[in-house]
Amino acid sequence: MRSIPITFCAAAVVAATLVPASAALADSDSGSDRTGSDSRSTLSVTPTSAAPGGEVALRLDACGGKEAKGNSDVFASEARFSPASDGGLYAKARISSDASPGDYDIQIVCTDDKGTKASGTVTVIDRDQATPLAPVSAGGGGTAVLTSKEAHQQDGPGTVHAVIGLVLAAVAAVAVAFRRVRRRRSAED
Template identity: 40%
Template sequence: MGSLKVTLCAGAAVLAALTPTAHAADGGTVSVTPASPAPGADVALKISGCSGTTGSAASDAFVADAKLVGTAGTLAGETRVRSSLEPGSYDVKITCGSVTVKGAIKVVANESGSPSTQPPASPVAPVHAGGGGTAHLAAVDARAAGPGTVHAVVGLLLAGVAATAVALRSVRRSRRPGRTD
């Protein structure tokens, strides 16, 4: 086995050993990183033992429900702990497919004992921003439609006007008095 493979395998083993894991009564395995977050902290959730490819994790401790996605069997997602929480244990309900896992998350006090000094929560879902109501128009690709009949008629009219202007100018030049050819 090459040294790169050995290094990657050893790194994966160390990571697996250090990742906090909670075993649920329903047979699923849930891990939360960090294991004991402070108010305002971002948390990553991972669950194995799910039958579907999507799920959600809900808790009063979270700013918003975590949307979980992945392959059949293992789902992952992120959310943020409310910055106004008091330290303590909060219930978490994870639903994926026909599996429901109930557990708890332990929120600890910040080291300083004061409210979180992290920046305010950022959105965890898509945000409709900008566009001024024209975003639905951007979905239509103008190249797909191509020039139509109206464009062809306008082009022919402009070409006709340009040809007429050139012909008239040529006629005016040839009729100038005092011109010798």
């Protein structure tokens, strides 16, 4: 008789656990600048800031075509996109060596998809700031690469780990509730 309220409580716990988790997964981002003037096209700029003479990677999703061109006042030359191995289009663009610090707009046009457009922003930082343009993995006879991979793998838990923990906690709560109900029923008999 008391199993219906316990079932509803368990369902509420599971729902309360999964709804924030799905929202957290939807809000998680790779850290790149994502903007787009067309709802179908998304431009990713990685890294979002670079020093003069530096290079940025541009990724265009859902262009529909196999080619695109990108322009910005800060680029040394036009960025030409080509198909990426995992879908979408990919290009690299070099920041002009005489670029002044500030935010610059990037305009992308898909050349064989009815002129679909996307836009984004890149920030040029002052060269005097202590940011390496091309860090060198030196020392230890080549073990610096292995050490950097190990350090990257030892980062703390992320969103996925939090979601898994919440799901496991909800399952444990439901198991405890059912065990308690079973004990009460056997005590009543």
